Amino acid sequence: MARFISLFRPRPLLALVSKSKPTLSKMSMDSRAQQVFAAAVEAVRPDTVVRQSIRRKDDSVIINGQEFPLRHNLHLVGFGKAVLGMAAEAERIMGDHLVKGIISVPHGIQQTLKQHGKDHLLLKENSRIKVMEGAKHNLPDTDAQEAAERIKQLASELTEKDLLLVLISGGGSALLPAPIPPILLHEKLELTRKLAAAGATIQELNTVRRALSFLKGGGLARHAYPAQVVALVLSDVIGDPLDLIASGPTVCGEVRPEEVLSVLGQYKLLDSLPASVKHVLGKPNPQWTDKAEHVFNAVIGSNSIALKCAGLRARELGFLPVVLSPGVCGDVKSVSKLYGHLARFACSQEEPSPEIVTEMLKLGPEVGVQTWDLHRTMKVLGEGRTEGWGDTCLLAGGEPTVELTGKGRGGRNQELALRVGLELRDLQLPPNGPVFLSGGTDGQDGPTEAAGAITDAGLYEEAQAQGLDIDNFLNDNDSYTFFSRLSAGQHLLVPGLTCTNVMDVHMLLIPSNANIVR
Ligand SMILES: Nc1ncnc2c1ncn2[C@@H]1O[C@H](COP(=O)(O)OP(=O)(O)OP(=O)(O)O)[C@@H](O)[C@H]1O
Numbered sequence: 319m320a321r322f323i324s325l326f327r328p329r330p331l332l333a334l335v336s337k338s339k340p341t342l343s344k345m346s347m348d349s350r351a352q353q354v355f356a357a358a359v360e361a362v363r364p365d366t367v368v369r370q371s372i373r374r375k376d377d378s379v380i381i382n383g384q385e386f387p388l389r390h391n392l393h394l395v396g397f398g399k400a401v402l403g404m405a406a407e408a409e410r411i412m413g414d415h416l417v418k419g420i421i422s423v424p425h426g427i428q429q430t431l432k433q434h435g436k437d438h439l440l441l442k443e444n445s446r447i448k449v450m451e452g453a454k455h456n457l458p459d460t461d462a463q464e465a466a467e468r469i470k471q472l473a474s475e476l477t478e479k480d481l482l483l484v485l486i487s488g489g490g491s492a493l494l495p496a497p498i499p500p501i502l503l504h505e506k507l508e509l510t511r512k513l514a515a516a517g518a519t520i521q522e523l524n525t526v527r528r529a530l531s532f533l534k535g536g537g538l539a540r541h542a543y544p545a546q547v548v549a550l551v552l553s554d555v556i557g558d559p560l561d562l563i564a565s566g567p568t569v570c571g572e573v574r575p576e577e578v579l580s581v582l583g584q585y586k587l588l589d590s591l592p593a594s595v596k597h598v599l600g601k602p603n604p605q606w607t608d609k610a611e612h613v614f615n616a617v618i619g620s621n622s623i624a625l626k627c628a629g630l631r632a633r634e635l636g637f638l639p640v641v642l643s644p645g646v647c648g649d650v651k652s653v654s655k656l657y658g659h660l661a662r663f664a665c666s667q668e669e670p671s672p673e674i675v676t677e678m679l680k681l682g683p684e685v686g687v688q689t690w691d692l693h694r695t696m697k698v699l700g701e702g703r704t705e706g707w708g709d710t711c712l713l714a715g716g717e718p719t720v721e722l723t724g725k726g727r728g729g730r731n732q733e734l735a736l737r738v739g740l741e742l743r744d745l746q747l748p749p750n751g752p753v754f755l756s757g758g759t760d761g762q763d764g765p766t767e768a769a770g771a772i773t774d775a776g777l778y779e780e781a782q783a784q785g786l787d788i789d790n791f792l793n794d795n796d797s798y799t800f801f802s803r804l805s806a807g808q809h810l811l812v813p814g815l816t817c818t819n820v821m822d823v824h825m826l827l828i829p830s831n832a833n834i835v836r
């Protein structure tokens with residue numbers, strides 16, 4: 319039975335004066351929102367996802383239904399923010415057949431885990447897996463480059479009798495830098511930094527990374543041939559594209575130079591390309607797809623899995639769960655407008671105006687939500703409104719973007735929660751009105767200690783009463799400062815380090831009209 323670690327500091331009980339006699343206290347709505355979020359994170363904990371995807375059967379192991387023989391032939395490599403916990407669990411299950419391993423993990427993570435009492439995510443003293451820390455601030459550095467070199471060496475020495483287990487999670491690209499000579503590390507770092515600053519998506523960024531690296535874009539699998547490669551992937555990219563998560567080191571496939579050049583051209587970086595990059599892009603990458611049968615990739619943790627388990631917990635807490643989409647993206651302003659419309663649609667006493675529906679169907683594609691998912695969700699919310707069956711928990715996930723114009727401190731989850739709180743303003747206060755939560759599953763939102771925040775229809779008045787002008791904070795992208803000052807930080811979601819990362823979870827708790835005591 320997995321030990322449940324309380325990820326959340328208890329929020330002081332809010333004294334709530336409500337106009338109507340509440341059947342649900344606001345605290346129960348907030349605390350239930352936090353419990354649903356905790357269930358989402360728990361479902362994708364690195365040890366949990368590995369334990370659930372690997373089954374020992376005497377001297378073989380079954381992974382997602384595929385059986386692989388174990389003959390003291392197991393080697394292990396890994397790279398990513400969640401890989402330490404994944405490796406610890408893999409060694410617990412298959413350590414008796416493990417020859418050796420190397421993992422590349424974020425600088426300082428072992429000490430941080432020890433400080434947070436997360437020993438179950440650490441390797442044992444006598445582990446055969448070497449831990450190499452690097453990539454401070456999620457940026458490739460010489461420590462990570464050394465780890466990548468050691469991983470390449472281990473893979474290259476394997477034979478057809480060997481089994482290479484590859485553990486991959488978000489942050490893996492920066493932890494496995496192996497620029498193709500003559501590209502130097504600082505040139506690759508500079509190029510990816512310029513791309514990120516210019517607003518390139520992770521998909522675009524990793525398309526470029528695949529083309530410039532020995533190990534990304536299937537390179538690790540190429541070096542491991544003829545060993546059997548099994549990759550277990552914790553996805554932090556919308557749609558769980560195996561070739562783009564950590565830039566797909568075990569996913570063979572052609573990286574066409576023209577595709578890379580079009581990304582670089584789109585962000586006006588062609589003229590400043592180093593000669594080394596032009597040289598590498600000018601050389602065709604060795605094609606290797608004919609031996610891809612030696613590679614088995616499995617996504618074992620994702621936003622969809624987190625939302626599914628969040629829904630199960632929501633049901634236990636008395637909600638009817640409905641998942642809108644695990645692929646919410648686009649500008650945070652548009653995302654907040656969509657959630658505002660959905661809340662008004664679900665909470666309106668009369669038939670919602672056709673304008674709201676039109677506006678939602680227009681916004682949907684802009685924020686990565688498919689039209690049929692919107693229709694499906696509106697049907698559930700509409701029935702909830704008309705038949706008053708009970709409280710509804712709308713769930714979604716993904717990774718909205720924020721155009722930073724200010725100098726404040728915050729993160730996309732805190733900014734989204736703040737904007738949605740404004741959208742909810744003309745709705746009822748909890749316990750009869752909706753509550754919104756947005757949280758990063760890795761426990762960190764932007765450069766802050768919070769993972770996100772929880773808001774409701776009372777946010778605007780609460781801020782006004784405390785002399786906080788929300789627009790000023792939003793204009794300065796200063797959501798963390800706002801929530802830290804509002805009611806002594808009671809709206810902040812602070813789960814601490816979660817050691818996993820499947821992007822963000824969004825949640826709208828909608829009390830049933832039946833609960834409203836007139
Ligand atoms: N002050 C701010 N207000 C709002 N959003 C911000 C602010 N500062 C940074 N961000 C957003 O946070 C994003 C970075 O978030 P974070 O540091 O949590 O990393 P991440 O995207 O989750 O990466 P990883 O998947 O590696 O954790 C940036 O893309 C930026 O858009």
Ligand SMILES: O=C(O)[C@H](O)CO
Pocket residue numbers: 487488489490491492520524554555562563564565
């Ligand atoms: O490391 C990376 O490339 C990102 O986290 C996406 O997986």
